[in-house]
Amino acid sequence: xxxxxxxxxxxxxxxxxxxxxxxxxxxxxxxxxxxxxxxxxxxxxxxxxxxxxxxxxxxxxxxxxxxxxxxxxxxxxxxxxxxxxxxxxxxxxxxxxxxxxxxxxxxxxxxxxxxxxxxxxxxxxxxxxxxxxxxxxxxxxxxxxxxxxxxxxxxxxxxxxxxxxxxxxxxxxxxxxxxxxxxxxxxxxxxxxxxxxxxxxxxxxxxxxxxxxxxxxxxxxxxxxxxxxxxxxxxxxxxxxxxxxxxxxxxxxxxxxxxxxxxxxxxxxxxxxxxxxxxxxxxxxxxxxxxxxxxxxxxxxxxxxxxxxxxxxxxxxxxxxxxxxxxxxxxxxxx
Amino acid sequence: xxxxxxxxxxxxxxxxxxxxxxxxxxxxxxxxxxxxxxxxxxxxxxxxxxxxxxxxxxxxxxxxxxxxxxxxxxxxxxxxxxxxxxxxxxxxxxxxxxxxxxxxxxxxxxxxxxxxxxxxxxxxxxxxxxxxxxxxxxxxxxxxxxxxxxxxxxxxxxxxxxxxxxxxxxxxxxxxxxxxxxxxxxxxxxxxxxxxxxxxxxxxxxxxxxxxxxxxxxxxxxxxxxxxxxxxxxxxxxxxxxxxxxxxxxxxxxxxxxxxxxxxxxxxxxxxxxxxxxxxxxxxxxxxxxxxxxxxxxxxxxxxxxxxxxxxxxxxxxxxxxxxxxxxxxxxxxx
Numbered sequence: 001x002x003x004x005x006x007x008x009x010x011x012x013x014x015x016x017x018x019x020x021x022x023x024x025x026x027x028x029x030x031x032x033x034x035x036x037x038x039x040x041x042x043x044x045x046x047x048x049x050x051x052x053x054x055x056x057x058x059x060x061x062x063x064x065x066x067x068x069x070x071x072x073x074x075x076x077x078x079x080x081x082x083x084x085x086x087x088x089x090x091x092x093x094x095x096x097x098x099x100x101x102x103x104x105x106x107x108x109x110x111x112x113x114x115x116x117x118x119x120x121x122x123x124x125x126x127x128x129x130x131x132x133x134x135x136x137x138x139x140x141x142x143x144x145x146x147x148x149x150x151x152x153x154x155x156x157x158x159x160x161x162x163x164x165x166x167x168x169x170x171x172x173x174x175x176x177x178x179x180x181x182x183x184x185x186x187x188x189x190x191x192x193x194x195x196x197x198x199x200x201x202x203x204x205x206x207x208x209x210x211x212x213x214x215x216x217x218x219x220x221x222x223x224x225x226x227x228x229x230x231x232x233x234x235x236x237x238x239x240x241x242x243x244x245x246x247x248x249x250x251x252x253x254x255x256x257x258x259x260x261x262x263x264x265x266x267x268x269x270x271x272x273x274x275x276x277x278x279x280x281x282x283x284x285x286x287x288x289x290x291x292x293x294x295x296x297x298x299x300x301x302x303x304x305x306x307x308x309x310x311x312x313x314x315x316x317x318x319x320x321x322x323x324x325x326x327x328x329x330x331x332x333x334x335x
Numbered sequence: 336x337x338x339x340x341x342x343x344x345x346x347x348x349x350x351x352x353x354x355x356x357x358x359x360x361x362x363x364x365x366x367x368x369x370x371x372x373x374x375x376x377x378x379x380x381x382x383x384x385x386x387x388x389x390x391x392x393x394x395x396x397x398x399x400x401x402x403x404x405x406x407x408x409x410x411x412x413x414x415x416x417x418x419x420x421x422x423x424x425x426x427x428x429x430x431x432x433x434x435x436x437x438x439x440x441x442x443x444x445x446x447x448x449x450x451x452x453x454x455x456x457x458x459x460x461x462x463x464x465x466x467x468x469x470x471x472x473x474x475x476x477x478x479x480x481x482x483x484x485x486x487x488x489x490x491x492x493x494x495x496x497x498x499x500x501x502x503x504x505x506x507x508x509x510x511x512x513x514x515x516x517x518x519x520x521x522x523x524x525x526x527x528x529x530x531x532x533x534x535x536x537x538x539x540x541x542x543x544x545x546x547x548x549x550x551x552x553x554x555x556x557x558x559x560x561x562x563x564x565x566x567x568x569x570x571x572x573x574x575x576x577x578x579x580x581x582x583x584x585x586x587x588x589x590x591x592x593x594x595x596x597x598x599x600x601x602x603x604x605x606x607x608x609x610x611x612x613x614x615x616x617x618x619x620x621x622x623x624x625x626x627x628x629x630x631x632x633x634x635x636x637x638x639x640x641x642x643x644x645x646x647x648x649x650x651x652x653x654x655x656x657x658x659x660x661x662x663x664x665x666x667x668x669x670x
Contacts, residue, residue: 086498088490088491088494088495088497088498089435089491089494089495089498092431092435092487092490092491092494093435096427096431096487097432097435100424100427100428100432120474122469134457134470134471134472134473134474135469135472135474136469137469137470137486138469139455139469139470139486139487139489139490140489140490140492140493140505140572140573142494142497144489144490144493144494145490145491145494147490148483148486148487148489148490149487149490151474151483151486151487152427152431152474152483152484152486152487154474154475154479154483155423155427155474155475155479155480155482155483155484156423156424156427156480158475158479159423159424159427159477159479159480160423160424162423162477163421163423163424170475237475238475
């Protein structure tokens with residue numbers, strides 16, 4: 001049976017990698033990407049030449065279609081604080097408005113997949129964070145548009161599961177990095193790399209001892225692929241997907257400096273409500289997705305990402321000969 | 336200057352009391368109530384004969400108007416678990432969709448007031464709960480449609496305040512009871528009273544030792560009135576409004592039994608995720624609203640509510656002579 005799939009946010013960083021994986025499916029008949037190109041870029045899927053794929057440049061919350069889909073994967077949302085903090089209302093609309101609208105495009109019995117976030121745990125008082133942890137989110141704080149709209153979209157989906165038996169897959173993604181991150185994304189690894197390649201000054205917020213579990217995008221998308229369609233899964237709750245090896249922001253910055261001669265770290269005041277730690281408890285993930293785990297070390301992942309960013313910066317420079325300033329330099333805030 | 340005000344949910348229990356107070360304002364030129372009569376009833380405002388008042392029977396999330404308002408008070412939402420747990424998607428739409436839509440009807444520089452809830456604290460690990468407490472909400476639990484959509488609406492409003500200077504007033508209401516609660520509302524006090532007056536059997540979920548702070552509606556609406564328009568307030572955060580005198584569910588049930596001869600308590604299994612306690616920390620409320628506080632004891636409040644319910648039941652019976660069963664008997668769950 002040929003399957004029709006919709007991916008919102010399919011031109012984004014993680015979305016475009018997921019699109020690559022989806023097109024490897026023999027049972028996929030049609031893949032519609034809905035993306036308003038707010039943080040996503042069309043270039044992320046330009047390498048694809050597949051008649052099954054089409055792009056609709058529209059908001060997830062207002063996309064209309066006569067088609068109905070077997071599977072919908074809702075990834076449309078900025079994920080970087082420096083992006084969602086600038087447009088919080090739009091962020092809330094993308095997440096909840098997007099889910100409410102896309103649910104109307106799902107065939108009866110279809111599957112709805114959603115990329116939630118470790119931000120539902122806020123600044124956690126428990127580490128590592130199991131799925132059952134209720135979180136410590138300031139619901140009126142500067143990160144609340146993202147955190148609360150992800151939480152509320154989870155509520156919407158699981159309540160729909162409870163009331164009408166909706167087939168729901170909700171992954172809580174932890175920090176993810178890798179090729180196709182925007183140069184001006186603003187989160188730590190991509191920021192350090194683009195800064196190293198341009199100004200040479202890596203901005204670390206606070207002392208840099210706040211830790212993160214950095215997941216390389218291929219590892220993360222492996223997990224998503226298995227959870228969303230490849231494995232036969234009976235588990236119906238939320239699932240943490242991330243790397244559980246914690247590394248401090250400063251260690252990453254120093255490692256990037258070691259790869260780019262002449263670059264150095266500069267400390268800036270802490271970002272507002274930047275969590276002090278974030279690490280997935282993967283007990284459940286290991287049970288639901290046997291043998292899955294993050295396999296790429298941060299050293300390897302950062303090298304691969306650096307390589308990709310070098311190409312981007314060099315392309316950008318040759319396209320903009322008059323200036324060597326790349327757009328990564330806007331103020332950013334936290335990982 | 337004559338002010339135009341919109342109240343969503345103005346036919347509801349608290350909404351209709353707020354409408355009464357608004358109509359006492361000399362500066363009020365026009366009052367539009369938007370209510371889809373899902374849990375509100377038109378009867379709650381039928382006693383009003385004031386040319387300034389008009390009712391639009393519509394959803395808050397889709398109400399359209401060419402008018403723009405000086406003040407919007409967004410109360411549209413079911414508040415009883417037995418109601419919102421039956422229609423969680425609609426509950427989410429009413430809260431967030433309602434706020435997003437109504438914001439477009441606010442005049443530049445206008446004020447947006449929202450009745451949030453103590454449910455944002457979930458099953459609290461801290462008691463009493465100050466506004467700064469981040470809460471313990473299961474964002475995929477059976478109460479999540481209400482809890483999370485209230486949290487996310489708070490996020491929306493405070494992010495709008497941060498980004499565009501929106502004048503926001505957000506009250507976190509604790510348990511409220513009194514005249515104009517639906518007979519089939521399903522929350523503890525009204526339920527006990529309507530049960531006492533009909534079947535004579537008061538259903539207490541669990542051991543009944545879970546405590547609540549019961550606020551009589553006139554006291555609560557006093558607080559809202561002062562916070563939303565009467566006092567000149569510079570404080571711009573969320574504000575707890577409730578009674579901080581904790582009384583157990585069982586004590587209320589026993590008191591109702593003492594007023595209605597022949598009635599008795601029957602214990603049922605606990606309601607899902609019924610919080611074990613809920614009590615406002617009113618430190619901030621006392622500073623922001625000097626001399627405000629709950630003045631009506633539960634004994635007095637329950638008597639007043641019982642009196643009102645007696646009239647309702649008797650009216651209902653004379654209108655439905657063929658049966659003495661009033662609609663309070665549907666399964667309910669928790670306070």
